[in-house]
Amino acid sequence: xxxxxxxxxxxxxxxxxxxxxxxxxxxxxxxxxxxxxxxxxxxxxxxxxxxxxxxxxxxxxxxxxxxxxxxxxxxxxxxxxxxxxxxxxxxxxxxxxxxxxxxxxxxxxxxxxxxxxxxxxxxxxxxxxxxxxxxxxxxxxxxxxxxxxxxxxxxxxxxxxxxxxxxxxxxxxxxxxxxxxxxxxxxxxxxxxxxxxxxxxxxxxxxxxxxxxxxxxxxxxxxxxxxxxxxxxxxxxxxxxxxxxxxxxxxxxxxxxxxxxxxxxxxxxxxxxxxxxxxxxxxxxxxxxxxxxxxxxxxxxxxxxxxxxxxxxxxxxxxxxxxxxxxxxxxxxxxxxxxxxxxxxxxxxxxxxxxxxxxxxxxxxxxxxxxxxxxxxxxxxxxxxxxxxxxxxxxxxxxxxxxxxxxxxxxxxxxxxxxxxxxxxxxxxxxxxxxxxxxxxxxxxxxxxxxxxxxxxxxxxxxxxxxxxxxxxxxxxxxxxxxxxxxxxxxxxxxxxxxx
Amino acid sequence: xxxxxxxxxxxxxxxxxxxxxxxxxxxxxxxxxxxxxxxxxxxxxxxxxxxxxxxxxxxxxxxxxxxxxxxxxxxxxxxxxxxxxxxxxxxxxxxxxxxxxxxxxxxxxxxxxxxxxxxxxxxxxxxxxxxxxxxxxxxxxxxxxxxxxxxxxxxxxxxxxxxxxxxxxxxxxxxxxxxxxxxxxxxxxxxxxxxxxxxxxxxxxxxxxxxxxxxxxxxxxxxxxxxxxxxxxxxxxxxxxxxxxxxxxxxxxxxxxxxxxxxxxxxxxxxxxxxxxxxxxxxxxxxxxxxxxxxxxxxxxxxxxxxxxxxxxxxxxxxxxxxxxxxxxxxxxxxxxxxxxxxxxxxxxxxxxxxxxxxxxxxxxxxxxxxxxxxxxxxxxxxxxxxxxxxxxxxxxxxxxxxxxxxxx
Numbered sequence: 017x018x019x020x021x022x023x024x025x026x027x028x029x030x031x032x033x034x035x036x037x038x039x040x041x042x043x044x045x046x047x048x049x050x051x052x053x054x055x056x057x058x059x060x061x062x063x064x065x066x067x068x069x070x071x072x073x074x075x076x077x078x079x080x081x082x083x084x085x086x087x088x089x090x091x092x093x094x095x096x097x098x099x100x101x102x103x104x105x106x107x108x109x110x111x112x113x114x115x116x117x118x119x120x121x122x123x124x125x126x127x128x129x130x131x132x133x134x135x136x137x138x139x140x141x142x143x144x145x146x147x148x149x150x151x152x153x154x155x156x157x158x159x160x161x162x163x164x165x166x167x168x169x170x171x172x173x174x175x176x177x178x179x180x181x182x183x184x185x186x187x188x189x190x191x192x193x194x195x196x197x198x199x200x201x202x203x204x205x206x207x208x209x210x211x212x213x214x215x216x217x218x219x220x221x222x223x224x225x226x227x228x229x230x231x232x233x234x235x236x237x238x239x240x241x242x243x244x245x246x247x248x249x250x251x252x253x254x255x256x257x258x259x260x261x262x263x264x265x266x267x268x269x270x271x272x273x274x275x276x277x278x279x280x281x282x283x284x285x286x287x288x289x290x291x292x293x294x295x296x297x298x299x300x301x302x303x304x305x306x307x308x309x310x311x312x313x314x315x316x317x318x319x320x321x322x323x324x325x326x327x328x329x330x331x332x333x334x335x336x337x338x339x340x341x342x343x344x345x346x347x348x349x350x351x352x353x354x355x356x357x358x359x360x361x362x363x364x365x366x367x368x369x370x371x372x373x374x375x376x377x378x379x380x381x382x383x384x385x386x387x388x389x390x391x392x393x394x395x396x397x398x399x400x401x402x403x404x405x406x407x408x409x410x411x412x413x414x415x416x417x418x419x420x421x422x423x424x425x426x427x428x429x430x431x432x433x434x435x436x437x438x439x440x441x442x443x444x445x446x447x448x449x450x451x452x453x454x455x456x457x458x459x460x461x462x463x464x465x466x467x468x469x470x471x472x473x474x475x476x477x478x479x480x481x482x483x484x485x486x487x488x489x490x491x492x493x494x495x496x497x498x499x500x501x502x503x504x505x506x507x508x509x510x511x512x513x514x515x516x
Numbered sequence: 517x518x519x520x521x522x523x524x525x526x527x528x529x530x531x532x533x534x535x536x537x538x539x540x541x542x543x544x545x546x547x548x549x550x551x552x553x554x555x556x557x558x559x560x561x562x563x564x565x566x567x568x569x570x571x572x573x574x575x576x577x578x579x580x581x582x583x584x585x586x587x588x589x590x591x592x593x594x595x596x597x598x599x600x601x602x603x604x605x606x607x608x609x610x611x612x613x614x615x616x617x618x619x620x621x622x623x624x625x626x627x628x629x630x631x632x633x634x635x636x637x638x639x640x641x642x643x644x645x646x647x648x649x650x651x652x653x654x655x656x657x658x659x660x661x662x663x664x665x666x667x668x669x670x671x672x673x674x675x676x677x678x679x680x681x682x683x684x685x686x687x688x689x690x691x692x693x694x695x696x697x698x699x700x701x702x703x704x705x706x707x708x709x710x711x712x713x714x715x716x717x718x719x720x721x722x723x724x725x726x727x728x729x730x731x732x733x734x735x736x737x738x739x740x741x742x743x744x745x746x747x748x749x750x751x752x753x754x755x756x757x758x759x760x761x762x763x764x765x766x767x768x769x770x771x772x773x774x775x776x777x778x779x780x781x782x783x784x785x786x787x788x789x790x791x792x793x794x795x796x797x798x799x800x801x802x803x804x805x806x807x808x809x810x811x812x813x814x815x816x817x818x819x820x821x822x823x824x825x826x827x828x829x830x831x832x833x834x835x836x837x838x839x840x841x842x843x844x845x846x847x848x849x850x851x852x853x854x855x856x857x858x859x860x861x862x863x864x865x866x867x868x869x870x871x872x873x874x875x876x877x878x879x880x881x882x883x884x885x886x887x888x889x890x891x892x893x894x895x896x897x898x899x900x901x902x903x904x905x906x907x908x909x910x911x912x913x914x915x916x917x918x919x920x921x922x923x924x925x
Contacts, residue, residue, distance in 0.1 A: 027766075034767035039779060046783040326913070330906035332859055334866045334878075335898030338885050346888050357888075445769075452774035452863075459867055460885060470775065471867050474782035482779050489772060497770070 020511060024501050028494050035490050040258060043479040044095045051091075051137070054082040079136060080171060087173045088268035089480050090258035092139055098253045100141040101243025105148040111135060112149070112158045112165075116210040132161065132206070136168040141252070143170050143238035147229055150222060160204035160213045163225055167197040170238065175268065177275070193228065200225045258483075267484050271476040276484035279469065284488050286360060286465035287458070290381065291450050291492075294388035299443050302393050303436070306400025311427060313405055322401070329394040333453055337387040337460040344383060345461075355383050358462035384461045391453055392446050396439065403438050407431040437508050444500030447493050528844065532918035541910040548904055552725035553598045556580060559679035559719040561656045561702055568672035575655040576677070588788070588874065590730040593635045600631060657702035679716065680704030683723040683875055686714035695892055709892040711883050715875070717896050724877040724897065728858045728904055731792050731876075735857035738796025740803055740850050747807025748834050752815055761804075768801035777860065781869050788871035795860050803849050810842035844919045851912035855905045862901050877901050 086092040094100070114121050115132040135142065146169060149155055149162040172190045179187070202222065203215040215221065229235050243249055250256075261267045267276040305321070312318045342348070345357035356362070360380045365373055407413065408431055416426050455467035462468070466485055473481035505511040522530075532538050551558065556576065566573045579585050580595040604627060608620055615623065657680040663671055680702040681687070687701050687710075695709040699716075708717040750761040780794045814820060815838070823833050864870055865878025866885070877897040884893030 030763050031767050031770050034764070035771055038767070038771070038776065042776070042779050042783055045780075326909070327906065330855075330902060330909045332862065332898070332901050332905065334863060334881060334885075335894070335902060338881065338888075338894050338898065341885070342888055342891055342894055348889050448770065448772045451772045455774065455778075455867065456863060470778065471869075474778045475868060477782055479783065482782065486775055486779065489775060490770070493770065493772065 017505065017512065020505055020514075021498075021502065024498055028498070032490065032494065036259065036262075036487070039483055039486055040255060043258075043483060044091075044254065046477065046479060051086075054079075054086075054133070054137075079168060083137065083168060083171060084173045085270060086137060087139075088175065089270060090254055090261055090267075091479075092137060093252065093254040093257050095254045096250075098141075098243075098249050100138055101241070101248050101252060103138075103142060103145055105145045105152075108135070108142065108145040108149055108162070109155065109158065112161055112211075115161070116157075116206065118210055128206070132165070135165040138165070138169050140169060140238050140241035141243070144235075144242055147235075147238075151226060157211050157213075159222055160202040160215070160218065161206070161211055163200065163202045163222060164204075166225065167201050170197055175266075177266070193234070196224065196228055200228070261480075262483065262487065267480040269473070269478055269481040269484075271473065271478040271481065276481050279481065280466065280484055280488050283464055283469055284466050284492075286463060287451075287454050287467055287489075288492060290384060290388060290457075290463070290465065291447075291454055293381075294385050295392060295443060295447070295450060295496075297385065298389040298392035298396055299439070301389070302397035302400050303432075303439060305397045306404055306435075307427065307432060309397070309401045310404035310408065311423075313401075322398075325394050325398055328390070329398065333387050333391050334456050334460070336390060337383075337457055340383050340387065341460055356380050360463055384457050384463055387457045387460070388450070388453060392443075392450055395446060396442060399442055400435060400439055403435045404431060407434050433507070437504065440500050440504045440507060444497045444504075447496045447500075451489050451493060525844075528918045532914055535914050535918075537910060538914040538918075541907050541914065544903065544907040545911065548725055548907065549729060551722055552729045553594050553601060555683070555722040555726060556586075556595065557598065557677055558722050559681055559683065559716070560677045561658055561680055561682045561685065563655055563657070563674040563676055565675040566655055566672055567674070569670065573655075589635060590726055593631060593730075594726050596631045596635060597628075600627060657704060676704075679707065679718055679722075681706075681716035681719045683715070683719045687716075688714075690714040690716075692887060692890055694890075708896050709890065711880060711893055712887050713883075717880065717892060720875050720880055721877070721896055721900055723875050724880065724900065725904075727788065727874050727876040728861070728901075731788075731795070731861040732854035732858045732904075732908075734789075734792040735795035735799070735861070736850055736853035738793065739798075739800040739853055739857070740846070742797060743800035743803025743849075744807055744839075744846070746800065747804040747809075748811050748839070750804065751808035751811025752830070752834050752838070754812075754815075758808075762808075765801050765804050765808075768798070769805075771798075773798045774860065774863065777864060778867070778869060781864060786869060786871050788874040788876075791861060791864060791871060792857075795857050799853065799856060799860070803846065803853065806845060806849050807842070810845060811838055814838045814842055845916075848912050848916045848919065851908055851915060855908035855912070858901070858908070859905055862897075 083092070110120060111131055112135070115128045115135075117128055135146075138146075143166065146162050146166040149158055150166060155162075171194055174182075174187070174190060174194075182190075200221045202213060202218045204211050204213045241252075243252070258267075265275065265277040268274075269276045269279055272279050309318045309321050341357060344354045347353045356379065360377060361373075362368075362376050362380075365376050368376060404427075408427070410431075413426055413431055416430050421430070451467075454465065455471060457463070458465045458467040459471055466489060470482060470485045470489070472478075473485060556579075557564070560576055560579075562576045562579045564574065564576045566575055577599075580598070581592075583592070586592055586595060604624065607623075608615070657676055681699065681704055687699055690699065690706070690710045691714045692712055693706050693710040695707060697706050697709070698704070699706060704716075706716050706718070708721065710716055711720065746761055746765070750758045750765075776798050777791075777794050780798075781791055784790055811834070820833065820838060823837050828837075861870070861876060862878030862881065865876050866882045868882060870876055870879050870882070872879070877900050880893060880897035881901070884890065884897065887893060
């Protein structure tokens with residue numbers, strides 16, 4: 017039995033990883049759009065004194081906001097291979113020249129802007145080469161753009177969690193440095209003739225910047241981000257970063273302004289309980305109905321039940337749910353609303369005594385449970401009937417009848433047990449549909465669960481939140497499938513025999 | 517039912533048709549398809565026939581090829597089909613005996629493909645062909661005041677479609693009107709009311725059939741193709757190829773597909789063709805499993821050993837020899853696949869992630885949920901989705917029982 021469980025668990029690992037990879041790939045598809053958004057947004061804020069002039073103080077806060085967003089949503093690093101850690105001084109110089117228009121590649125002006133902003137998003141790995149450019153007296157024309165890029169690359173994002181957990185001294189140090197970097201931005205213009213520094217305090221700012229990095233520890237902090245081994249280019253990637261954030265619960269949701277898992281923590285159990293209860297109801301109900309139908313196979317009642325189930329099976333739950341909402345939760349057409357139309361508890365439910373609280377909960381959850389159970393119920397009872405009929409045709413049933421078993425004993429002691437084996441597997445397979453259905457039910461009845469959260473995240477294009485809720489949903493799903501596998505092993509003596 | 521001789525396919529087909537419910541199902545499907553194809557003839561503002569002192573015109577026919585009136589590629593496809601269908605019918609009726617069933621199927625598929633290619637070409641004019649219909653108000657029902665002011669003799673004779681509303685038009689004051697209200701602009705009635713955007717619900721119903729059919733065919737066809745290739749390779753080659761492919765299939769089976777579709781659509785945009793593609797490339801796992809089973813069973817048969825001994829290339833054995841023998845169960849999965857894709861698209865639209873420019877039934881049902889006091893917004897799209905899903909499920913069910921007589925009781 018243990019061997020069976022371990023085998024099942026091991027088989028789930030590739031499934032889980034596969035789902036993570038697919039989901040990450042989908043989220044990264046949106047990555048470039050965010051970068052485009054940033055470039056468009058910054059371009060608008062930055063042009064005050066003539067085309068291309070960087071309004072150092074004004075646009076700065078904007079860019080920093082974007083950088084914060086990229087870092088928190090894990091979009092600041094290349095998806096799979098990161099070669100930034102190997103970028104040297106010469107490459108940075110070449111890129112800066114490209115963006116000035118006199119580089120080796122002769123880029124169009126529109127692309128030139130993009131190249132420069134790519135450098136801004138380079139992160140701590142680009143600090144060392146950029147600093148080398150600023151420190152080099154021979155590259156005087158490139159000092160200003162390099163200093164600007166340096167100030168963005170060396171900028172450290174402080175998250176809400178950092179504020180709570182980081183030692184105050186370190187926090188102060190980071191904030192002071194961010195502030196100084198902000199002040200040291202040299203104003204310049206990027207014209208057709210190349211970069212032109214327009215800042216009268218340029219020399220002082222450059223000296224201050226160099227002094228800032230001369231502080232012991234500062235330089236070393238950024239050197240540590242550089243790549244020394246080839247494996248660094250595979251580890252310091254968007255994928256690894258995102259997964260690290262996922263598993264350390266650091267994923268941040270931009271639309272909710274909170275950490276993904278603390279948003280989910282308030283909601284997952286709603287979906288969990290609704291689904292669990294509904295699958296139990298659907299399963300028990302369909303077994304009972306299936307037995308009843310199969311025993312009266314061919315009768316009028318059986319035919320009516322089968323046809324009705326067929327129609328119900330084809331009825332989309334969104335239609336069914338909306339109809340229930342219209343007839344039972346809305347005070348139209350002369351009738352009053354019998355059931356509440358939103359949420360899982362009344363506003364004052366917390367002050368109710370336990371008994372009334374539970375009744376209130378049942379009153380709220382009744383219709384959602386009906387809609388949720390309904391789809392699995394129709395599918396399962398059709399299978400149950402067909403399967404039981406098949407079993408009743410089998411040789412062992414004929415033998416049982418031949419030795420004089422009563423009809424009830426034949427059905428309940430011999431045939432039903434064998435049908436249940438199939439039913440357990442089917443219930444496990446239906447779980448995925450159930451979670452998809454929960455989305456629609458939660459939307460219709462405004463239940464603050466995981467499904468509704470996911471819809472909200474989808475509409476707001478909040479990638480991390482979508483990823484987090486998908487991971488939780490899939491985990492619940494895998495646990496459900498594991499339980500169904502275990503039950504299967506309990507019910508089926510063949511499995512017990514094989515792993516005994 | 518006495519079974520005469522014939523190929524297994526013919527026998528299965530006659531068993532299929534012998535059931536009354538399959539005949540009803542086919543009729544219902546034909547009704548939905550014809551509604552989709554002839555939607556502009558059922559509901560339009562442009563006159564079908566227009567006869568005045570300048571002569572006889574058919575503005576609606578010209579308008580069918582106006583890319584300004586019908587922007588979406590599937591609309592153009594259905595419009596061309598609407599004109600092609602009577603031609604095909606006449607051809608088959610006169611030459612029917614001589615062509616035979618296979619010939620008819622071949623001609624039908626070839627013409628559909630031809631129409632498809634034709635529609636992809638940018639040959640359709642951006643304005644109303646030879647007669648600028650839509651910009652030229654008097655050819656439409658909304659120009660009614662203009663020509664009712666004319667003297668009796670000069671008034672044109674015009675025939676309009678049963679419903680006088682345009683599918684993409686919003687009419688002033690038409691928001692959430694109850695069924696039966698008159699539209700003062702065109703003189704038509706909103707037989708099934710209007711929605712929150714001021715569109716006629718009945719028109720939306722007719723044109724929604726086009727989207728559901730397109731989604732069903734494109735998405736299910738795509739998932740069918742992927743599932744076919746993956747399953748065939750997995751079942752025929754076996755070994756580590758099978759192992760790897762089965763892990764992928766398992767991932768896709770475990771993944772709540774709707775959530776994946778949701779994520780993709782949220783991240784990449786809400787284009788109807790993107791939605792179709794995504795539904796197609798996420799829902800092939802079941803088909804792949806089925807095909808794999810069939811190929812596993814067939815790969816050890818004698819006829820396969822024989823063609824292998826002849827030294828035919830593998831892809832030829834797989835797709836020319838095994839596939840025709842294994843196609844029957846796949847047709848069943850295709851039928852259910854179409855039903856599933858239609859359901860998935862509607863569900864996506866229902867949760868607010870549908871294409872806002874495509875008038876699908878799910879979009880209407882979403883409006884029904886948001887404006888819960890207007891039952892015609894719930895019943896119309898709900899029953900339509902129910903009808904198409906039920907018809908396809910029914911056909912799939914009967915097809916399964918006809919192909920696999922063991923399952924019949």
